[in-house]
Amino acid sequence: MNFYAIRAIYLFEMARTARTLMQSIASPVLSTSLYFVVFGAAIGSRMGDIDGVSYGAFIIPGLVMLALLNESISNASFGIFFPKFSGTIYEVLSAPISFVEVVIGYVGAAASKSIVLGCLILATANIFVDYQIAHPFWMIAFLVLTAITFSLFGFIIGIWADNFQKLQVIPLMVVTPLTFLGGSFYSISMLPPIWQKITLFNPVVYLISGFRWSFVGTADVHIGISVGMTFLFMVLCLTFIWWIFRTGYRLRP
Amino acid sequence: MxxxxxxxxxxxxxxxxxxxxxxxxxxxxxxxxxxxxxxxxxxxxxxxxxxxxxxxxxxxxxxxxxxxxxxxxxxxxxxxxxxxxxxxxxxxxxxxxxxxxxxxxxxxxxxxxxxxxxxxxxxxxxxxxxxxxxxxxxxxxxxxxxxxxxxxxxxxxxxxxxxxxxxxxxxxxxxxxxxxxxxxxxxxxxxxxxxxxxxxxxxxxxxxxxxxxxxxxxxxxxxKLGKRQLTLHLQSPIDSIPKELDSLPLELASDGHELIYTFDSQKEQTGIADLLRQLSKHDIDFKDLNSTQNSLEDIFVNLVRSDA
CATH class of the missing domain: 3.40.50.300 (P-loop containing nucleotide triphosphate hydrolases)
Structure with a gap:
């Protein structure tokens, strides 16, 4: 294992974040805080409890997940897309490193940023909304697992994309709608029966449900299924990345 | 090695x-x-x-x-x-x-x-x-x-x-x-x-x-591939190369003021002595001469051309 290479890629990516703190950290924290102010403190105070918690506390897991998914995908996709775009990818391709080390470096950095961001959002939420964490270990486990899984997904998007539009299209046109419709702002049990069934095809439902369970102790879907689905998605991403490096798809002609 | x-x-x-x-x-x-x-x-x-x-x-x-x-x-x-x-x-x-x-x-x-x-x-x-x-x-x-x-x-x-x-x-x-x-x-x-x-x-x-x-x-x-060229700066310009010299790798340059003879420096007989005798026979005098070797660029161009 080339640990020096992993360290070099990781530190390089983290340095990029340090150079763009406003965009990487402050901006998503601010935009998520606005949700807490509007839906949590303002509108939420006039709404009844859901699953035994205030509406403000109920939406925290969904909003953290929304930011986590978007930032994980964005960080990881940009991290690998930009060297491809600028041509500096030649250095990674010609270095004595395997795809495992490349992925650990890029995805590790992207996931680290997302985890820090998730923690900051949770800390910020505490200013506006009172909430409890029923299962702290599982909360952290879900946070880390989701950050890694969606950073892997972002890494795939970064390799697939050959222009900036493609880089944005999946997060904006697919992930954000799925997150909004995945129970960020409501419980699945509030939907008509037919929609409760249809919504189970949305993979984000399992993430939000599991994450919410770690906060409030109740979930739309069994926690075991949530964890299993997240792992399944992670394995699918890893398999696809392995195939990318084996074939050289969009990386090594 | x-x-x-x-x-x-x-x-x-x-x-x-x-x-x-x-x-x-x-x-x-x-x-x-x-x-x-x-x-x-x-x-x-x-x-x-x-x-x-x-x-x-x-x-x-x-x-x-x-x-x-x-x-x-x-x-x-x-x-x-x-x-x-x-x-x-x-x-x-x-x-x-x-x-x-x-x-x-x-x-x-x-x-x-x-x-x-x-x-x-x-x-x-x-x-x-x-x-x-x-x-x-x-x-x-x-x-x-x-x-x-x-x-x-x-x-x-x-x-x-x-x-x-x-x-x-x-x-x-x-x-x-x-x-x-x-x-x-x-x-x-x-x-x-x-x-x-x-x-x-x-x-x-x-x-x-x-x-x-x-x-x-x-x-x-x-x-191996470097051809040499002998350039003769003529005393008086000529209109054309005499027919008897057609068989030689000669070309007229600088409006008839120079004759350029291309030869293989590796060959035992470069043909220079024969050239000079023929020029003398046709009353073509020269005031100066110099020889040059082909550059790598000439060699490269020739190789790529012949490969095309």
Missing amino acids: EPIISIKNLNKVYASGFEALKGVNLDIHKGEIFALLGPNGAGKTTLISAICGIVNPSSGEIFADGHNVVTEFRAARAKIGLVPQELTTEAFETVRSAVTFSRGLFGKPSNPAYIEKILKQLSLWEKRNAKMIELSGGMKRRVMIAKALSHEPQILFLDEPTAGVDVELRRDMWDMVRGLRDRGATIILTTHYIEEAEEMADRIGVINNGEIILVEEKSELMR
Whole structure:
């Protein structure tokens, strides 16, 4: 294992974040805080409890997940897309490193940023909304697992994309709608029966449900299924990345 | 001599169907400067990219210091440094961090003293904290070289290293490349500047249409293929070459003021004595003469033309 290479890629990516703190950290924290102010403190105070918690506390897991998914995908996709775009990818391709080390470096950095961001959002939420964490270990486990899984997904998007539009299209046109419709702002049990069934095809439902369970102790879907689905998605991403490096798809002609 | 790079029957066909390399066989010796010449699209960059792991070969084998570049890629790539043709840099990185990153990527522990030494050798030390975006083209080219040297490679590929570089910097780079060779590194360079190959290379390879059409010691190549020309500056201009001299490789130049005779310096009979006798017979006097040898550029153009 080339640990020096992993360290070099990781530190390089983290340095990029340090150079763009406003965009990487402050901006998503601010935009998520606005949700807490509007839906949590303002509108939420006039709404009844859901699953035994205030509406403000109920939406925290969904909003953290929304930011986590978007930032994980964005960080990881940009991290690998930009060297491809600028041509500096030649250095990674010609270095004595395997795809495992490349992925650990890029995805590790992207996931680290997302985890820090998730923690900051949770800390910020505490200013506006009172909430409890029923299962702290599982909360952290879900946070880390989701950050890694969606950073892997972002890494795939970064390799697939050959222009900036493609880089944005999946997060904006697919992930954000799925997150909004995945129970960020409501419980699945509030939907008509037919929609409760249809919504189970949305993979984000399992993430939000599991994450919410770690906060409030109740979930739309069994926690075991949530964890299993997240792992399944992670394995699918890893398999696809392995195939990318084996074939050289969009990386090594 | 044991080759440090050995390429066996290498083929590369791109997804578009374009056959960039056709059965390339090539050995590059340890400690030499090898110049790979070829017109645009000949396959120079594809060949280098295949050796360095940037392009997947379709078939064939490549060994770097005895290590297969596909199956033993870690050992092989650790020995290779690459300066690509394009000036590809991370715009907002500083010079020092960019070079330090490259060293780490190639599996070497941090060594600020070595990085400082390279940056000083390449006259980049004063710019160590400057962002790449602030540098001139020549400076960026130096940074590319510093990045390639950061992990102390034994084999250095320079793909058009002096493209777009001014004359002074080009001379500096030539000196630097010679210095690297003197310290034991093997240098493989592709270039459009024949002057560059003529100035620096120990051996020359010519690639055209994806095939290596010639590999030769530079001095031997020039000796074998180098035609000489004898230019006679005539006392009085002539309108045409006398018919009796038609069989000789003669041409009239400078509005009839010069006669140019092309001959093979390797042949025992150059035909010069016969030429002079014939000129005297036709009362063509000359006031001066000089002879020149074909440059590598002439040789290269002739080779590529005859291969087309």
